[in-house]
Amino acid sequence: MNMDIAAVNALPYEDFVDILGNVVEKCPIITAAVWSGRPFLSLAALEAAISEFIDALPESEGILRCHPDLAGRDHQSGSLTRESHDEQAGSGMGALNSGEASRMARLNQEYKERFGFPFVICARMHDKENILRQLSARCQNERAVERARGIEEVKKICHLRLQSLVLTDSRL
């Protein structure tokens, strides 16, 4: 489904949240909050409202903790959200060989123990080799750097999820 922004603006909040509620993983409250700001002039304006809400949260690590590990337990048990499943599959997380899988598990654990939130990356923009390389490198960062970097990645994921649901205004 691909709606234009006028159709999005016309949605009652229940449909708005049903359709757009997971543009930030497991955070329908964000979509539900920005509905108050309708009408949006463009998809970019809707995306900006979401980004502003995220930046105004009293604490930003909570969003990161709502994200699953890449190739982690939700992936293995089949309990990923549809969006996350498709993104992880597209970046090869379902096709790790046993050496890659154990390296991913070890680095994910190291990252979580160091920072208290999971490694978040916009998987659609990377392949599995690149993801493993970045995970390894980002384990070395400071916590504040990773907190900000994780939120940047959340916004990239949100951007791509929005684009899969709402038509970009061609006049912009």
Add this chain to the structure above:
Amino acid sequence: MNMDIAAVNALPYEDFVDILGNVVEKCPIITAAVWSGRPFLSLAALEAAISEFIDALPESEGILRCHPDLAGRDHQSGSLTRESHDEQAGSGMGALNSGEASRMARLNQEYKERFGFPFVICARMHDKENILRQLSARCQNERAVERARGIEEVKKICHLRLQSLVLTDSRL
């Protein structure tokens, strides 16, 4: 399951969110955010941290829009969260006669059209007659009054959900 606050404080964030993530309906981000504030001295301190996070949100209607209607479409389709299902069942929402069901549906719709968010009430504290009476009366309020009232009810629901999961400290 009923853990004491020391056991709660010892949980990794993934288990903390798995167990406590729905104390505010469909808002695991709230639970995930307050994990940063461990250790909590008591259940009351954990509840206060959640309440403070809610009050510090840049927009408060989003939380309300994450709640289902009482005896509404999620109830009928069986897609309620476990917590909401049990609460609605306990207050008799599964046992409305046809007159009550149509009155509930009509008043829910009137409320949503007037305010742009659903009627939220701590169902465990009321029976079906009382809920219908309050829904009818609250439809007459101002939007700002209902926004604040809805958030109060969210906190009452959270209080009871927390009590069903975490032991109250008997020394307090």
